[in-house]
Amino acid sequence: MSQDVLVVAEHLQGSLNDSTFEMLGMGKSLAGQLGGSCSVVLIGGDDAMVGQLGAADGVVRVDGEGLVDFNPESHAAALEAVVSAKSPRVVMIGYTSMGMDLASGLAVRAGMAHAASCIAVEGGERIRATSQIYGGKMNVTTDLGSGPCVVSVLAGAGPADVGRAEGTPTQENIAPPPTAGRIRFKGLVEPEAGDVDITTQEVLVAVGRGIGNKDDIEVAEELAEALGGTVAASRPLIDAGWLPKTRQVGKSGLKVTPKVYLALGISGAPEHLEGMKGASTIIAVNTDKHAPIFGVAHYGLVEDLFDVCEELTEKIEERQG
Amino acid sequence: MNIIVLMKRVPDLVEDLEVDDTGKALDSEYLKLTLNEFDDHALEEALLIKESGGGEVTVVALDDEGVDKMLFTALAKGADRALKITGAGEVDGNLQLARMFAQVIGEQPHDLILTGVQAADDRDGQLAPTVAALLEMPCVEVVNGVTPGEGRLTLHKEYAGGVLAEFEVDLPAILGIQAARQTPRYAPVSKVRQVQEATTLETVADTSGAAPSEFEVVVMTPPETGEGAQMLTGVEELLEILETKGVIG
Numbered sequence: 001m002s003q004d005v006l007v008v009a010e011h012l013q014g015s016l017n018d019s020t021f022e023m024l025g026m027g028k029s030l031a032g033q034l035g036g037s038c039s040v041v042l043i044g045g046d047d048a049m050v051g052q053l054g055a056a057d058g059v060v061r062v063d064g065e066g067l068v069d070f071n072p073e074s075h076a077a078a079l080e081a082v083v084s085a086k087s088p089r090v091v092m093i094g095y096t097s098m099g100m101d102l103a104s105g106l107a108v109r110a111g112m113a114h115a116a117s118c119i120a121v122e123g124g125e126r127i128r129a130t131s132q133i134y135g136g137k138m139n140v141t142t143d144l145g146s147g148p149c150v151v152s153v154l155a156g157a158g159p160a161d162v163g164r165a166e167g168t169p170t171q172e173n174i175a176p177p178p179t180a181g182r183i184r185f186k187g188l189v190e191p192e193a194g195d196v197d198i199t200t201q202e203v204l205v206a207v208g209r210g211i212g213n214k215d216d217i218e219v220a221e222e223l224a225e226a227l228g229g230t231v232a233a234s235r236p237l238i239d240a241g242w243l244p245k246t247r248q249v250g251k252s253g254l255k256v257t258p259k260v261y262l263a264l265g266i267s268g269a270p271e272h273l274e275g276m277k278g279a280s281t282i283i284a285v286n287t288d289k290h291a292p293i294f295g296v297a298h299y300g301l302v303e304d305l306f307d308v309c310e311e312l313t314e315k316i317e318e319r320q321g
Numbered sequence: 322m323n324i325i326v327l328m329k330r331v332p333d334l335v336e337d338l339e340v341d342d343t344g345k346a347l348d349s350e351y352l353k354l355t356l357n358e359f360d361d362h363a364l365e366e367a368l369l370i371k372e373s374g375g376g377e378v379t380v381v382a383l384d385d386e387g388v389d390k391m392l393f394t395a396l397a398k399g400a401d402r403a404l405k406i407t408g409a410g411e412v413d414g415n416l417q418l419a420r421m422f423a424q425v426i427g428e429q430p431h432d433l434i435l436t437g438v439q440a441a442d443d444r445d446g447q448l449a450p451t452v453a454a455l456l457e458m459p460c461v462e463v464v465n466g467v468t469p470g471e472g473r474l475t476l477h478k479e480y481a482g483g484v485l486a487e488f489e490v491d492l493p494a495i496l497g498i499q500a501a502r503q504t505p506r507y508a509p510v511s512k513v514r515q516v517q518e519a520t521t522l523e524t525v526a527d528t529s530g531a532a533p534s535e536f537e538v539v540v541m542t543p544p545e546t547g548e549g550a551q552m553l554t555g556v557e558e559l560l561e562i563l564e565t566k567g568v569i570g
Contacts, residue, residue, distance in 0.1 A: 012480055070486065072461050072478075097480050100438070100462040100497070104446035108416070108454035113536050114446045128539060134441050135334040138347070141539045142444065152446070182459040182491040186475070191483030203568055227568055239362065239500040245483050252463065252479045252499065260568050267334065281566050283559065284550060290337060292544065299562055300550030311556045316569055 001148050003036030006060070006088040008079060009045065009053070010098050012070070013188070016049050019094040019155045024055050024163030026121060026153065027092050031057075033123035034089055040169075043078045044068050054167020060086065064176035066185075072101035073183040074176070081177045083110055088148065090127060095152040097252065103152040113149040115142050117270070119157045127151075135269040136292040155251065155274045195246035196230050202259045203229025206249055206276070207237060210265015210286065210305055214242040219309045220264060226316040232256065234272045250275035264305040268293030322376035322469060322492075324367045325429060326400070327422050327436035327448060329382065330354040330391065334441055338543075345538040356391050359437025365501035367435050368399045370469050376432075377401045381425055383409055383418065389522060390513070397508035397516045402523060404429075409527040414534030415443060419451035424529040426456060431493055433474070438463050438497035445534055449497035459490050462497035 007027040009020045024040060031038035037057040042049060044067040050059050062078040079102055083091060091106065093099040095117050107114035115121075115129035119139065122128045127144040129151050144151075198204060205224040211217060217231065224231045231247065238248040249256050251271035261279035266272060268284070268291055276282065277296050284297035285308050294300040301308060332338060332347060333355040341348040367378045379402040380395040382388050392403035406421055426434060436449050453460030465485075466477040472492055477485040479499055490496075553559055563569045 012484065017481070071488075073459055097463040097478060100447055101450060101460070104415075104450035105454040105460070107446055108419075108451055114416075115536075116443050116446050131444050132544065133444055134332060134338055134347075137334065137338050137543060138340070138541055139544050140444055140541045142536050143539050144536050150446075180459075182494070183461065184489045186487040186489055189477065189485040189487060191485075227563070229568075236358070240504045248483070252481060252483075254482055260563065260566055269334075281562070282550075283562065288335075288337075290543070294550045294552075295544060297550040299553055299559070301553045301555070301559060303555075308556055308559070312559060315556065315560055316563075319569065 001087050001089060003034040004086065004088045005031040005034065005036060005038040005090045005092065006082065006086060007038065007040045007056070008091065008093045008099070008102065009040050009042045009049065010094050010096060011045050011049060014046070016052060017094070017096070018160045019096055019153070021160040021163035022156065022158045023092045023094065023153050024053070025160065026158040028055060028163070030090060030121050030123045036089060041079060041082050043075050044070070050169065050171060051166060052164070053169055054165035055163050056169045058170045058172060060172050060174060062174050062176050066179070067176055069185045070098050071183055071185045073181070074179050076102050076105050077177045077179045079106060080109060082174055085174055090121065090123070090148070091150045093150060093152050095154045099152055103150050107150045110148070113144040113147060114152070115144055115149070116152045118151050118153045121151050132270050135267060136273065137290070154270050156277065191245060195244055198230055198232045198247060198249070199254050199256050201230045201256070203227045203262070204232045204256060204258045204260070205229055205262045205264065206232040206234065206266060207264050208234040208266030209236045211237065214240070216306070217242060219306055223309045223313045226313045226320070229258075234266050263293055263297065264309065266293055267291045268296065322370065322374060322432045323430040324370060324376055324378045325426055325431050325434045326360070326364050326367045326378060326380045326395070327434065327452070328360040328364070328380055328391065328395070329357050329418065329440060329448070330385065330388065331357045331441045340541050340543070345541050347541070354387060357437045357440040359439060359498060361505040362501040363435040363437050363498040364395055364398065364400065365503065365505040366467055366498050368506070369502055370433070370467060371399070374469050379404060379429060381406065381422060383412060383421065384524070392522055393517045393520070394508050394513050396520060397512045398506055405522050405524045406527050407524045411533050414445045415448050415451055416445055417531040417533055419448055419455055420529045420531035421527050422448070422452050423455040424527070425525055426452070428525070433492055434495040435498055436495070438499045445536065447497060449495050453495040456495070458493055458495050460495040460497070461488055461490060463499045464496045465498070465500045466502055467496065
């Protein structure tokens with residue numbers, strides 16, 4: 001086992017995602033603590049992506065048919081070939097849709113320790129990783145021991161700027177291993193268009209589980225109308241079919257940056273925060289004073305969202321005459 | 322098609338969570354457990370597949386206090402069999418749980434295994450890919466729509482920004498379900514009670530020999546919120562802020 005850190009790059013439709021650069025920033029500092037190097041594993045991808053990975057000590061590429069688009073089977077096999085060849089101390093993988101298809105399987109097959117949903121990793125003789133679990137309500141630090149480990153990193157765990165640099169890192173190619181071909185990529189499906197684009201709105205009234213039932217979304221819609229904004233939502237409401245997918249803010253939804261984000265009855269799970277923490281002003285209304293949303297909000301109000309909605313709508317309408 | 326749904330109970334996040342005196346775990350005294358919401362979606366998807374093409378749905382969960390109600394509810398919703406894994410002792414981590422589930426899956430007829438994409442207490446990885454690695458089966462996480470075919474199925478995997486990837490997967494396979502094609506159905510209390518009176522849950526003894534995670538928790542704390550939000554006292558103050566930000570006149 002070396003003391004090196006491998007960061008697994010993630011890309012979709014020709015672009016590396018922020019998570020890659022965030023992990024590269026964290027990975028470099030971790031490699032410093034371990035006295036090793038920090039390289040990026042690029043499966044599929046192209047030369048332009050390598051040029052954006054100047055912060056890395058090296059790029060290990062695996063290319064080939066079946067690796068152009070992400071495939072849970074072939075990309076897992078490619079990553080395992082790299083890990084077996086490089087024998088790293090730490091493999092950092094995004095705690096993302098693609099990363100979830102890689103991390104747990106790698107840990108089991110390569111016999112590595114694994115910490116998921118991580119916001120921090122500390123190196124030394126033993127690795128300690130801090131996971132944010134229970135919907136963002138607890139941070140748990142695990143001692144991953146002195147052997148090799150996999151760390152799945154939450155988006156936004158570190159600043160992307162540190163890992164973002166143009167350059168010409170040294171490249172090494174590893175041949176793709178054969179796979180059984182039991183999973184076949186058929187194509188990408190773009191989200192339906194036609195609804196309002198919540199990424200361009202100045203005011204978003206976002207509703208969460210606290211709204212309780214579908215009919216009550218109307219209360220938020222009235223407030224949004226009074227504010228000249230639009231209603232958005234956290235994942236549970238979309239999964240329940242109460243609002244279209246186009247209104248979803250968060251990890252599997254959209255990233256929004258409105259002037260004002262009014263979060264009603266949203267507890268603030270990391271997956272949601274990922275999509276809205278870039279808003280200029282975040283105002284959270286929740287009856288649970290310990291809700292993690294108050295950690296990222298600029299202003300908070302511990303009250304029933306229906307009372308707040310009603311009173312606020314009424315007062316705004318009064319002002320507008 | 323034989324479908325197995327792996328279910329687990331997790332702390333109810335609606336409740337306040339407290340750290341116990343060891344500083345390394347949740348205080349179990351006031352802990353309320355509830356079905357992992359994504360497992361409920363996995364069950365719903367399994368029932369939809371069965372309803373469209375036939376088959377049998379078996380739900381499996383670790384025996385603990387309160388699990389019976391969850392399993393009877395699954396039966397009331399339309400599952401055909403419910404299995405409880407007994408004699409497991411102390412359980413810590415998904416790798417250990419995955420080894421137990423893998424043993425049970427190996428002993429049961431199976432074409433498709435569904436479980437929730439993730440759970441609130443996932444500290445050492447997700448259940449679906451962990452079980453899949455142990456059983457050397459294909460696995461896709463973050464799935465939100467399954468269309469079964471002959472010996473294979475087609476599915477959608479969610480990426481960020483609402484983009485979906487379509488995959489074709491050979492069976493047997495394991496999927497981590499993000500959302501079923503429809504909202505998980507509701508089983509009325511009367512129906513659950515009826516099932517409870519007429520049915521006995523099956524049990525299967527854990528012989529996996531799986532041990533709790535060797536990687537110990539060093540410390541558990543609620544996240545530092547930094548400065549956190551400036552707390553307001555009422556709607557009037559909220560109005561002032563909206564005014565300052567130029568949102569209302």
